[in-house]
Amino acid sequence: MNRLTGFMLLVLILFLLSLGLLFQNREQEKLIIYHAGSLSVPIAEIAERFKRSHKVEIQAEASGSIEVIRKIVELGKKPDLIAVADYNWIPKMLMPDYVDFYVIFAKNEIVLAYSNGTRYANEINSENWYEILNRDVSFGLSDPNSDPCGYRALAVLKLADHYYSREIFNELIERNTNIRSLNNTILVPESIQTNSKVVLRPKEVDLSALLESRAIDYVFTYKSIAKQHNFSYVELPAEVNLGDPEKAERYSKIKFLIKAQKIDMEPITYGVAMLKNAPNKSLALEFLKFMLGEEGRGIFERNYHEFIPAKGFDDVPEELRGVLS
Numbered sequence: 001m002n003r004l005t006g007f008m009l010l011v012l013i014l015f016l017l018s019l020g021l022l023f024q025n026r027e028q029e030k031l032i033i034y035h036a037g038s039l040s041v042p043i044a045e046i047a048e049r050f051k052r053s054h055k056v057e058i059q060a061e062a063s064g065s066i067e068v069i070r071k072i073v074e075l076g077k078k079p080d081l082i083a084v085a086d087y088n089w090i091p092k093m094l095m096p097d098y099v100d101f102y103v104i105f106a107k108n109e110i111v112l113a114y115s116n117g118t119r120y121a122n123e124i125n126s127e128n129w130y131e132i133l134n135r136d137v138s139f140g141l142s143d144p145n146s147d148p149c150g151y152r153a154l155a156v157l158k159l160a161d162h163y164y165s166r167e168i169f170n171e172l173i174e175r176n177t178n179i180r181s182l183n184n185t186i187l188v189p190e191s192i193q194t195n196s197k198v199v200l201r202p203k204e205v206d207l208s209a210l211l212e213s214r215a216i217d218y219v220f221t222y223k224s225i226a227k228q229h230n231f232s233y234v235e236l237p238a239e240v241n242l243g244d245p246e247k248a249e250r251y252s253k254i255k256f257l258i259k260a261q262k263i264d265m266e267p268i269t270y271g272v273a274m275l276k277n278a279p280n281k282s283l284a285l286e287f288l289k290f291m292l293g294e295e296g297r298g299i300f301e302r303n304y305h306e307f308i309p310a311k312g313f314d315d316v317p318e319e320l321r322g323v324l325s
Contacts, residue, residue, distance in 0.1 A: 030057045031283050032078075034071060036085040037062045037203035038108070038149065038222050039270070042303040043083065049299070050290050056283060064147030064203040066259070069093045078277055080284040085222075086148035087271025091313070092261065094273065100315040102273040103324065105292060106305045109243025109268060110149070110156050111233040112139075113219045113226040115211050121232065129234045130160060130168045137217040139172075140199035140207045144179075144188050144258060148268075149204035152242055153220035154179065154186050155254045155265045159240045162253075173198075185255040222268075224304040242268050269308070274317075285319045292323040 035043050040062045047058040063071070065084035071077040073093055084090065090102040112129055114121055124132045133139050144150035158181060160168045169186075173179050176198045180187045194200055199216050201207050208229050210216040219231075223243070226233040238244040242251055245267045256263040272291070274284045290296050297307045309325035316324065 029055060029280065029283060030059065031080050031280055031287060033058065033060045033081045033083065033287075034068045034077070034079045035060060035062055035081075035083040036065045036068065036270070037147070037205040038085055038225055039083050039305075040205060041228055042300045042305060045299050045303070046287075046291050046296055049295065050287055054283070054286065058287075062203070062205070064142060064150075065089060066148070067146040067202070070146075072098055072275070078279060079275060080278040080280050081272065081274055081287065083270065083272040084148075085268070085270055087269050088263070088266065089148075090271050090273050095314065098276055099273040100276060101312055101317070102271050102314070103288075103292065103310050103312045103316070103320070104269050104271050104308065105310040106270040106300060106307050107243065107245070107268055108222045108224055108270070108305065109236075109241040110152055110220055111223045111226050111235055111241070113211060113221050113229075113231040113233040114217060115214060115231060117214045118217045118232075124234055126234055126236060129236070130157075130164065130166070130172065133172055133218060138197055138199055139218040139220070140201065140210060140216050141220045142204040142207065143192065143200050143202050144256075145190065145192065147203045149220070149222060150200075151186070151188065151256050151258060151263065152265075152268065154188075155242060155251070155256075156220065156236065156240050158184065158186060158254050159242075159251065160236075163237060163239045184253050185257060188256060188258045190259070227304040242266075270305075285317060288320060289323055292320070 043060050047060055065086055068082050068084055069089050087104050119137050120132050141153040142150035144154055157169045157172055169181055177192060177194045178189055192200060204221045204225060207219045211219050238247055239250060248267050251265045254265040278284050292310045300307045310323060312324045
């Protein structure tokens with residue numbers, strides 16, 4: 001082998017090594033998403049579809065939406081994207097330090113879910129549900145300190161006071177927990193205590209296993225989750241269920257004080273945002289485009305999330321303009 005041939009062989013080897021390293025780096029591309037528990041099913045399906053056209057590892061981590069925010073603000077975590085069940089926490093806690101923009105994209109409503117073996121399942125309906133809950137049954141809600149479904153369940157019970165002209169919140173919540181209300185403001189202590197009638201879990205999807213195993217009789221949860229799990233459920237009046245945008249003024253009468261934050265109740269609306277310091281911004285934007293586009297919307301709707309026209313706020317990247325209303 002002459003010197004020139006040896007040199008060319010060395011160049012070829014170095015070229016192949018560099019290609020291998022490049023390929024390895026592409027293989028190791030990673031997208032980190034923190035999301036609300038109620039989004040677990042559609043996010044998992046969207047991630048699988050997205051990976052068909054992108055060499056990426058997607059780490060999707062579910063928790064209560066307030067816990068999602070806490071991981072960023074208090075624990076210094078750095079996901080690429082967050083998707084929360086109450087969009088208000090994004091402008092309230094993450095702007096302007098952590099995010100430049102957010103998008104609202106879906107709605108939901110609260111229902112009272114139960115299983116076939118639940119006591120009084122053959123009697124309960126949208127007129128007597130609160131009376132059934134006052135009997136010898138247990139019911140569950142997620143922790144309002146970490147999960148919007150929890151404080152929304154409390155709002156449902158307070159709105160029910162007005163709708164049914166009865167002290168339902170007092171009968172079901174104040175008598176069984178240390179959560180209190182002052183007129184229409186609900187005061188949530190940092191350490192919530194309950195008796196055996198009320199079961200509390202960190203996020204709404206944690207209650208599904210208890211309902212499936214009949215360890216609990218009834219659960220306040222999102223309609224999407226009830227349908228995903230094939231639970232029976234009581235559909236609550238629009239004046240109460242937080243699912244009707246036309247009832248926004250009625251819902252806003254209920255206020256909360258949670259973790260020193262004052263919250264005005266609104267119709268249930270989900271939000272998504274990309275972090276300013278997202279480790280993989282370009283890929284995060286591609287995922288957002290896919291999620292908010294036609295195929296992503298179809299996945300949400302197949303999983304019983306009512307997609308609304310996606311609307312962006314603040315400094316929305318140009319790449320997303322085509323999928324926003």
